[in-house]
Amino acid sequence: MTAQLLLVQALNGLQFGILLFLVAAGLTLVFGVMDVINLAHGVQYMLGAYLGASLAAATGSFWLGLLLALPATLACGLLLELLVFRHLYDRDHLAQVLATFGVILTLNEAVTLLWGSAPLQVATPALLEGGVTLMPGLQYPLYRLAILAAGLATAGLLWLLVEHTRAGALLRAGASNRPMLAALGVDTGRLFLLVFGLGAMLAGFAGAMAAPILSVEPGMGDSVLILAFVVIVIGGIGSVRGAFLAALLVGLVEVLGRSLLPDLMRLVLAPSPARQAGASIGSMLVYIAMALILAVRPRGLFPARAG
Amino acid sequence: MPASRRAATLPLLLFALLAAAPFLGLGEGWMMTLLARGMILGLAALSLWLVVGGAGLVSLGHAAMLGIGAYAVVALDEARITEALVVAPAAIGAAALFALLTGAVALRTAGVPFIMITLAFGQMAFFTAASLAFYGGDDGYTLYARSTLAGGRWLENRLGFHYLCLALLAGAFLFCHLLLASRFGRVLRAARENPLRVQAVGFSPYPYRLLAYGIAGGMAGLAGFLLANATEFVAPSFLAWQRSGELLFMVILGGLGSPFGAVLGALALLLLEEGLGHLTPHWRLLLGPLLVLAVLFLRGGLVGLPAQLAGTRRHG
Amino acid sequence: MVEPVLRLDGLRKRFGGLTVTDAVSLAVAPGEIHAVIGPNGAGKTTLIHQVSGTLRPDAGRVLFAGQDVTGLPLARRARLGLARSFQITSVLPGFSALENVALAVQGRSGSSFRFLRPAAAEAMLNEAAMAALAQTGLAGRAAVPAAALSHGERRQLELAIALAMQPRLLLLDEPLAGTGPEEAERLVALLQGLRGRYAILLVEHDMAAVFALADRVSVLVQGRLLASGAPAAIRADPAVRVAYLGEDEAA
Numbered sequence: 119m120t121a122q123l124l125l126v127q128a129l130n131g132l133q134f135g136i137l138l139f140l141v142a143a144g145l146t147l148v149f150g151v152m153d154v155i156n157l158a159h160g161v162q163y164m165l166g167a168y169l170g171a172s173l174a175a176a177t178g179s180f181w182l183g184l185l186l187a188l189p190a191t192l193a194c195g196l197l198l199e200l201l202v203f204r205h206l207y208d209r210d211h212l213a214q215v216l217a218t219f220g221v222i223l224t225l226n227e228a229v230t231l232l233w234g235s236a237p238l239q240v241a242t243p244a245l246l247e248g249g250v251t252l253m254p255g256l257q258y259p260l261y262r263l264a265i266l267a268a269g270l271a272t273a274g275l276l277w278l279l280v281e282h283t284r285a286g287a288l289l290r291a292g293a294s295n296r297p298m299l300a301a302l303g304v305d306t307g308r309l310f311l312l313v314f315g316l317g318a319m320l321a322g323f324a325g326a327m328a329a330p331i332l333s334v335e336p337g338m339g340d341s342v343l344i345l346a347f348v349v350i351v352i353g354g355i356g357s358v359r360g361a362f363l364a365a366l367l368v369g370l371v372e373v374l375g376r377s378l379l380p381d382l383m384r385l386v387l388a389p390s391p392a393r394q395a396g397a398s399i400g401s402m403l404v405y406i407a408m409a410l411i412l413a414v415r416p417r418g419l420f421p422a423r424a425g
Numbered sequence: 426m427p428a429s430r431r432a433a434t435l436p437l438l439l440f441a442l443l444a445a446a447p448f449l450g451l452g453e454g455w456m457m458t459l460l461a462r463g464m465i466l467g468l469a470a471l472s473l474w475l476v477v478g479g480a481g482l483v484s485l486g487h488a489a490m491l492g493i494g495a496y497a498v499v500a501l502d503e504a505r506i507t508e509a510l511v512v513a514p515a516a517i518g519a520a521a522l523f524a525l526l527t528g529a530v531a532l533r534t535a536g537v538p539f540i541m542i543t544l545a546f547g548q549m550a551f552f553t554a555a556s557l558a559f560y561g562g563d564d565g566y567t568l569y570a571r572s573t574l575a576g577g578r579w580l581e582n583r584l585g586f587h588y589l590c591l592a593l594l595a596g597a598f599l600f601c602h603l604l605l606a607s608r609f610g611r612v613l614r615a616a617r618e619n620p621l622r623v624q625a626v627g628f629s630p631y632p633y634r635l636l637a638y639g640i641a642g643g644m645a646g647l648a649g650f651l652l653a654n655a656t657e658f659v660a661p662s663f664l665a666w667q668r669s670g671e672l673l674f675m676v677i678l679g680g681l682g683s684p685f686g687a688v689l690g691a692l693a694l695l696l697l698e699e700g701l702g703h704l705t706p707h708w709r710l711l712l713g714p715l716l717v718l719a720v721l722f723l724r725g726g727l728v729g730l731p732a733q734l735a736g737t738r739r740h741g
Numbered sequence: 742m743v744e745p746v747l748r749l750d751g752l753r754k755r756f757g758g759l760t761v762t763d764a765v766s767l768a769v770a771p772g773e774i775h776a777v778i779g780p781n782g783a784g785k786t787t788l789i790h791q792v793s794g795t796l797r798p799d800a801g802r803v804l805f806a807g808q809d810v811t812g813l814p815l816a817r818r819a820r821l822g823l824a825r826s827f828q829i830t831s832v833l834p835g836f837s838a839l840e841n842v843a844l845a846v847q848g849r850s851g852s853s854f855r856f857l858r859p860a861a862a863e864a865m866l867n868e869a870a871m872a873a874l875a876q877t878g879l880a881g882r883a884a885v886p887a888a889a890l891s892h893g894e895r896r897q898l899e900l901a902i903a904l905a906m907q908p909r910l911l912l913l914d915e916p917l918a919g920t921g922p923e924e925a926e927r928l929v930a931l932l933q934g935l936r937g938r939y940a941i942l943l944v945e946h947d948m949a950a951v952f953a954l955a956d957r958v959s960v961l962v963q964g965r966l967l968a969s970g971a972p973a974a975i976r977a978d979p980a981v982r983v984a985y986l987g988e989d990e991a992a
Contacts, residue, residue: 155537205721220715230707351538608852621831
């Protein structure tokens, strides 16, 4: 029983981690290449979930909804870049934090206005309903496995893009040495727009995929955003590889901590205080892990920038 | 110096206005509540200014200090300790301790990582508060009563509370000025401008920044003590990261250049929110774009607005 | 022989596969002006970083004022009396010239964990700062914000900051970089005035200035010390001429 529970929670953790990675990848690229801190990135995740859900309802097909959500979130990202972010590249981080905070307030409220504040339910697509028997007596939802697979595939594509294409080489160059981009004669305006759009689409994809397994509601992007920040701080800002490993780590710690600690605490405490202490320590665990890692390596596990 | 006297005129005017407010037709209950809230958030914004404007570090987790101050009141209230002379120092101490502990880690970084780490620690405090079932968890905690002061129920009195908030805000304002002008503040300001230069004359910025962060935490804890007493209710939403963002916006809206900007920004934002709230329940839909526009166009904050307008007129 | 103020003992620093500092040993005696010259890429900047404490050598030791400071950071070395100036002027742009220097005085006089008394009103700090400004010819510019000073004046201000630390050693990283001929002349005269009172380790490109100022010259080529001696001997050294001076004259 315990081993099975552990396996299920570990899979949940990995699956949550991969979603975190899809959000964190855009964040770390945007920061690495443009030196812009974008709080509104979580909003893209929320928009992905809402757009995916609405488009699925409108077309009657989850898959069509997911497919259409990609260009839709891309368009949202590009629009935001043109309206707001473009004007923030030469401003300090404080201005970027506040302007993107304003974007969050606006879009969270806009979503409430359009879709209401009640959570939206999205049905699991029929094709992926049901579960898989991983071992005797242990069923795991097929859809969650599909998220894991899709996330890994996207991560693989992203890796190919960053490591093996010219655009990727520019991204890496930009993340480790920004002035070099201009020296190479790169049209930074277009590159930034591209990176921003790509990041927005990745986050939107994560949101649309996650819609059937969590409640789609206003502000859902905020908590993901903060965990994505933890991910890129731990992974080393600007590093996609670091973000990947840190995302899996954070996903595992978050899910395992919250689910297992209350039980573990019962070994030393009475049930009621054990649940209390377990729940509060479980929710703090990710941040404690971050503090420990930073105490040893202030620049994260895989710092992208030299020097 | 005339320049510094001119700089002192506006704050004196504002504080005098606040002192006179109850007798200028603003003595109604809801207005007094709003003003008290404004002064308390002004105190919280002032403490954040010490970190952002004074030390040059952008913190996005400051609401945690405010909330910890408020939860210190809750914890003591549950233990039936309501004497302000005990509760307020406890609130200050708890928040300062949290600031020192998290600051010790966060200050190993600077710039964007610092922003993210303070945000993460703030979130940690938020989740912890939400999981404290014996203090109401998500639903929050209603105080049995406001704190007593030297055994007397002074804080129950609306005027008394108004002047307590004003006195603490003015005192904190003066303290910030003195602190920034002192030897300590000079090192802090210098490290904001050029950390390498500061090290080259023999100072490591770290302990100065950490202490400033701790002091700011204590001040925010005091604001939390007042806020808990003002609302007689404390909830995890006090620590929400949106609150941290709001505090940061207050500091910028007023103008980063002076502590007065933080106080002004707090009052301005509160009045703006109140005004927009009367227009529509979806007031955030208006506030958000205003916030973006303020960042893009109001570069010197409200304090710098006259100069900015004069400059625009001259150039355009 | 007098105990040297600064002694570098077999310093070595590698970046990846590149050895940037290779077995560098040298000493600066009290009151001596010791110049380090070398072509671009010889490793002068890396050497300065290791002396001042912003880079840790991979091997070797830095001995300062009779103490092994190899593991100490910049700020600790500064408190021991090592004052450095920067190749790219590094002052506090928003501070007045006086406050720039007063901060340096503050660094060596008492605790800076004092919280309520205005530092600008401390006569002791201001007097010492004024003295350093006067010494570098900036007395008349004390109230001007550093950002409003000319490039040459900011160079002088950096020197004033260093002097206000009452250092045992001045570590000057290309103090003439970016100055016009007139400004350079003024700075050289200023440094001449310090002769004998401070130990100075000077890294400089301007050969005229180096040979006018230095008591001793060390030549760094590809991370190694090629020669070290009196200016006249260095000037006459055929190896130095080939490796460095000749190239310079040809250019």
